[in-house]
Amino acid sequence: MAVKYELIKTCAQTGARLGRLHTPHGVIDTPTFMPVGTQASVKGMSPEELKTLGAQIILSNTYHLFLRPGHELVKEAGGLHRFMNWDRPILTDSGGFQVFSLSEMRKITEEGVQFRSHINGDKLSLTPESATQVQNALGADIIMAFDECPPYPAEYEYVKQSTERTSRWAERCLKAHSRSHDQALFGIVQGGMHADLRKQSALDLTSLDFPGYAMGGLSVGEPKHFMYEMLEETIPYLPGNKPRYLMGVGSPDALIEGSIRGVDMFDCVLPTRIARNGTLMTSQGRMVVRNAKYTNDFGPMDPECSCYACRNYSRAYIRHLIKADEMFGLRLTTIHNLHFLVNLMVQVREAIREDRLGTFREEFFEKYGMADN
Numbered sequence: 475m476a477v478k479y480e481l482i483k484t485c486a487q488t489g490a491r492l493g494r495l496h497t498p499h500g501v502i503d504t505p506t507f508m509p510v511g512t513q514a515s516v517k518g519m520s521p522e523e524l525k526t527l528g529a530q531i532i533l534s535n536t537y538h539l540f541l542r543p544g545h546e547l548v549k550e551a552g553g554l555h556r557f558m559n560w561d562r563p564i565l566t567d568s569g570g571f572q573v574f575s576l577s578e579m580r581k582i583t584e585e586g587v588q589f590r591s592h593i594n595g596d597k598l599s600l601t602p603e604s605a606t607q608v609q610n611a612l613g614a615d616i617i618m619a620f621d622e623c624p625p626y627p628a629e630y631e632y633v634k635q636s637t638e639r640t641s642r643w644a645e646r647c648l649k650a651h652s653r654s655h656d657q658a659l660f661g662i663v664q665g666g667m668h669a670d671l672r673k674q675s676a677l678d679l680t681s682l683d684f685p686g687y688a689m690g691g692l693s694v695g696e697p698k699h700f701m702y703e704m705l706e707e708t709i710p711y712l713p714g715n716k717p718r719y720l721m722g723v724g725s726p727d728a729l730i731e732g733s734i735r736g737v738d739m740f741d742c743v744l745p746t747r748i749a750r751n752g753t754l755m756t757s758q759g760r761m762v763v764r765n766a767k768y769t770n771d772f773g774p775m776d777p778e779c780s781c782y783a784c785r786n787y788s789r790a791y792i793r794h795l796i797k798a799d800e801m802f803g804l805r806l807t808t809i810h811n812l813h814f815l816v817n818l819m820v821q822v823r824e825a826i827r828e829d830r831l832g833t834f835r836e837e838f839f840e841k842y843g844m845a846d847n
């Protein structure tokens with residue numbers, strides 16, 4: 475059974491919507507936050523721990539797995555689900571963004587991207603065809619079109635050329651996409667911070683009738699209000715019966731603001747990345763648990779949190795583990811941050827169901843603080 479989006483209801487207070495995304499590996503309640511497992515592992519987390527904290531779907535990455543261990547090995551292992559023992563849905567990003575954020579010596583042409591591996595310097599290339607074939611081999615439920623994420627800031631003319639090329643690449647991905655799997659190929663809208671280019675990109679991609687649409691080229695260092703404006707300029711041109719995925723977004727405020735504007739799917743390395751330096755997302759805002767003031771604090775990281783870490787361990791203990799460079803400390807902060815965002819989306823869905831997401835936003839920001847979290 476392929477990927478199918480079911481719109482349950484729209485929030486009466488905002489443009490948010492409650493949905494269910496049916497995939498070959500299970501149903502996802504949306505809006506949803508997708509933990510990132512770039513190299514076929516959400517750093518430090520077992521599949522059981524991810525299920526316990528409520529992860530419905532996780533991300534992995536074509537660029538990284540293409541470089542190491544190689545998509546042929548993953549295919550030989552029975553595909554990504556088998557390889558990493560994750561039996562729920564997986565989405566793979568297509569590699570374009572990672573080539574630009576990770577590799578050296580990259581050259582972009584109409585054909586695709588040539589680059590050097592950030593691991594061993596090997597000269598490699600990815601094209602719309604090869605990136606699609608790699609994802610077909612990896613076997614994720616949702617795969618992404620191969621695109622270019624223009625840098626921010628960038629000249630209008632550059633963004634225009636790049637976005638038009640991304641639309642041509644999207645068509646090539648569709649042609650290369652093997653129908654033998656039940657995988658859904660999502661298009662990625664680009665257009666930088668320009669409303670006219672965003673509209674054109676959305677029209678180009680929706681004319682190709684993808685089963686879902688991502689908004690790329692955002693969360694690349696632009697002020698958040700630019701990102702929200704681009705959502706408002708793009709979403710009206712996307713079909714209401716298909717999922718919308720905002721790539722690379724994972725702070726609590728942005729998840730709420732994106733949901734209010736009609737986004738259904740989010741992913742970001744933020745929660746797992748900041749957990750590894752002892753920074754926590756809590757109901758009272760961000761907290762750096764390695765801070766000396768928590769030395770004798772025997773309370774939970776977040777008194778309002780029901781995650782495994784907050785139910786069983788104190789700030790003092792977790793601070794000690796991090797200071798002592800004990801692996802368990804970062805596993806506990808990761809469990810907490812992922813649970814925090816997954817649980818935030820449970821609350822967002824509840825608020826949509828009860829037509830009060832606007833009110834929820836005010837209450838949450840009041841407690842969490844408007845700092846850039």
Ligand SMILES: CO[C@@H]1O[C@H](CNc2nc3cc4c(=O)[nH]c(N)nc4cc3[nH]2)[C@H]2OC(C)(C)O[C@@H]12
Pocket residue numbers: 567568569570571572575618621622623624662689690691692693694721722723742743744
């Ligand atoms: C807050 O985390 C930093 O911000 C980046 C996330 N922001 C992001 N925007 C994205 C855009 C695209 C896109 O246009 N196309 C494709 N295919 N994938 C994409 C993936 C993206 N992720 C993280 O990426 C780094 C590691 C640079 O810092 C993190």
